[in-house]
Amino acid sequence: xxxxxxxxxxxxxxxxxxxxxxxxxxxxxxxxxxxxxxxxxxxxxxxxxxxxxxxxxxxxxxxxxxxxxxxxxxxxxxxxxxxxxxxxxxxxxxxxxxxxxxxxxxxxxxxxxxxxxxxxxxxxxxxxxxxxxxxxxxxxxxxxxxxxxxxxxxxxxxxxxxxxxxxxxxxxxxxxxxxxxxxxxxxxxxxxxxxxxxxxxxxxx
Amino acid sequence: xxxxxxxxxxxxxxxxxxxxxxxxxxxxxxxxxxxxxxxxxxxxxxxxxxxxxxxxxxxxxxxxxxxxxxxxxxxxxxxxxxxxxxxxxxxxxxxxxxxxxxxxxxxxxxxxxxxxxxxxxxxxxxxxxxxxxxxxxxxxxxxxxxxxxxxxxxxxxxxxxxxxxxxxxxxxxxxxxxxxxxxxxxxxxxxxxxxxxxxxxxxxx
DNA sequence: ACAAACTTTGACCCTAGAGTCAATGTTCAG
DNA sequence: CTGAACATTGACTCTAGGGTCAAAGTTTGT
Numbered sequence: 001x002x003x004x005x006x007x008x009x010x011x012x013x014x015x016x017x018x019x020x021x022x023x024x025x026x027x028x029x030x031x032x033x034x035x036x037x038x039x040x041x042x043x044x045x046x047x048x049x050x051x052x053x054x055x056x057x058x059x060x061x062x063x064x065x066x067x068x069x070x071x072x073x074x075x076x077x078x079x080x081x082x083x084x085x086x087x088x089x090x091x092x093x094x095x096x097x098x099x100x101x102x103x104x105x106x107x108x109x110x111x112x113x114x115x116x117x118x119x120x121x122x123x124x125x126x127x128x129x130x131x132x133x134x135x136x137x138x139x140x141x142x143x144x145x146x147x148x149x150x151x152x153x154x155x156x157x158x159x160x161x162x163x164x165x166x167x168x169x170x171x172x173x174x175x176x177x178x179x180x181x182x183x184x185x186x187x188x189x190x191x192x193x194x195x196x197x198x199x200x201x202x203x204x205x
Numbered sequence: 206x207x208x209x210x211x212x213x214x215x216x217x218x219x220x221x222x223x224x225x226x227x228x229x230x231x232x233x234x235x236x237x238x239x240x241x242x243x244x245x246x247x248x249x250x251x252x253x254x255x256x257x258x259x260x261x262x263x264x265x266x267x268x269x270x271x272x273x274x275x276x277x278x279x280x281x282x283x284x285x286x287x288x289x290x291x292x293x294x295x296x297x298x299x300x301x302x303x304x305x306x307x308x309x310x311x312x313x314x315x316x317x318x319x320x321x322x323x324x325x326x327x328x329x330x331x332x333x334x335x336x337x338x339x340x341x342x343x344x345x346x347x348x349x350x351x352x353x354x355x356x357x358x359x360x361x362x363x364x365x366x367x368x369x370x371x372x373x374x375x376x377x378x379x380x381x382x383x384x385x386x387x388x389x390x391x392x393x394x395x396x397x398x399x400x401x402x403x404x405x406x407x408x409x410x
Numbered sequence: 411a412c413a414a415a416c417t418t419t420g421a422c423c424c425t426a427g428a429g430t431c432a433a434t435g436t437t438c439a440g
Numbered sequence: 441c442t443g444a445a446c447a448t449t450g451a452c453t454c455t456a457g458g459g460t461c462a463a464a465g466t467t468t469g470t
Contacts, residue, residue, distance in 0.1 A: 010468095011467095011468085012415085012416070012467085012468080015416090015467095016416085016417095019417090034327075037242050038326070038327070040456080040457055040458085041457075041458070041459090042456090042457075042458095050418070050419085051418070051419055051420065052419095052420095052457090052458085052459085053418070053419060053420070053421095053459095053460085053461085054417075054418055054419075056458095056459070056460075056461095057416090057417065057418075061458075061459075062457090062458065062459090115320075115324065116324065119320065119321065119324075121243070122239075122243075158402070158405075159398055159401040159402045159405065160398045160402065162383075162398075163376075163383075163395070163398045163399045163401075163402040164402055166376065166379060166383055166399070167372060167375075167376040167399075167402055167403065169379075170372075170375040170376045170378070170379040171368075171371065171372040171375045171376065173375070174371060174374075174375040178367075178368075178371055190368070193364055193365045193367075193368045194368045194371070194372075196364040196368075197363070197364045197365065197368040197369055197372055197406060198372065200363075200364065200405055200406050200408065201402060201405050201406065203405065203408070203410065205408065216438090217437090217438080217445085217446070220437095220446090221446085221447095224447090245426080245427055245428085246427075246428070246429090247426095247427070247428095255447095255448070255449085256448070256449055256450065257427090257428085257429085257449095257450095258429095258430085258431085258448065258449060258450070258451095259447075259448055259449075261428095261429070261430080261431095262446090262447065262448075263447095266428080266429075267427095267428065267429090
């Protein structure tokens with residue numbers, strides 16, 4: 001047996017890690033499409049072409065699996081926003097607009113159930129709820145930093161930072177509900193209008 | 206047998222109507238507190254001090270009962286807004302602010318699950334979904350009319366009417382999530398900030 | 411090749427909660 | 441008072457879906 005201590009992760013470990021990531025990605029897809037309640041472990045298993053039992057080999061239960069899946073989805077989402085070129089250069093106005101536009105487009109196109117995503121059952125144990133909350137914070141930070149920079153530079157003016165961010169997130173989560181069935185140019189127009197509307201929240205009087 | 210035709214509703218009919226209203230009120234309470242999924246018919250029955258079977262004497266199933274309950278809740282909510290004195294007099298700005306404030310306070314205090322209210326399962330039959338949609342429209346009209354009046358008088362300026370209303374509703378539905386655990390003055394302050402933030406959506410540049 | 415570790419299976423258990431219904435109250439008209 | 445209409449019960453069925461596990465299958469190191 002090769003020495004597996006000293007932080008060395010063997011092929012087996014990496015294999016396991018890959019499998020877990022596959023499962024999480026698939027679960028995240030489904031949860032993003034339909035929300036927690038509407039996704040059963042059999043759905044997840046079916047899309048992975050395995051049986052439900054296998055999932056329990058990697059996760060102790062549905063809660064843990066879904067929490068981890070939501071984290072995966074959220075981290076992916078956040079890093080896509082962070083790595084958006086237009087969100088890294090130019091005025092705060094340009095950057096915020098780019099962030100809002102991208103966020104809303106990801107929501108509409110990939111996560112129609114975005115609204116349900118963070119709407120975890122209130123019966124969940126504190127640990128999972130904390131993890132989800134932290135995820136929101138990480139995600140929130142992307143917008144918050146641009147907003148505060150814009151405030152510092154005098155480009156923006158707000159009543160208060162928190163409710164402004166909350167309004168933005170609320171509206172963006174709802175976007176799939178409003179624009180989900182629109183297509184093509186019509187949808188683009190609706191999304192642009194939404195972004196412009198949200199930009200009013202930071203406009204100087 | 207007394208002639209029950211010719212539109213005459215007898216005592217029995219009225220009795221039945223009252224009972225139905227009791228059931229709907231109770232169901233609406235529960236759905237407003239916890240949302241559709243988290244409310245079972247046994248919960249509703251228990252709060253009414255009857256058994257589940259009785260509910261099936263008045264309603265063919267959970268969907269119909271809950272749809273009707275949501276309608277009851279929504280109509281009640283709408284009419285409370287409509288009958289708000291401050292929403293009927295003064296400038297559009299004053300009226301809109303009053304509406305937003307009242308709406309958000311009703312949500313936080315009475316319907317913590319407001320966010321889940323209109324989030325009906327996508328598996329529901331078209332009929333129920335239509336009824337819910339119409340309910341939203343009725344409710345929307347209260348805000349829409351004040352908004353268009355403000356636009357006509359030049360008090361307001363918006364990117365477009367629909368996304369503006371959508372943002373307002375989205376943010377207000379989220380309010381219980383943000384401010385639900387705050388108490389007293391702190392909560393009041395948070396709600397006022399929220400309302401002021403939303404007023405920026407209609408502010409003239 | 412072979413055993414040990416790892417992975418997957420599918421049959422199984424269990425519970426929550428929707429929905430049914432014959433039997434049993436209850437109310438009311440005549 | 442009495443029968444018919446109305447209302448309620450509680451015990452029942454049925455199903456979806458979470459969770460368990462021994463057995464079988466696969467991979468890996470030597």
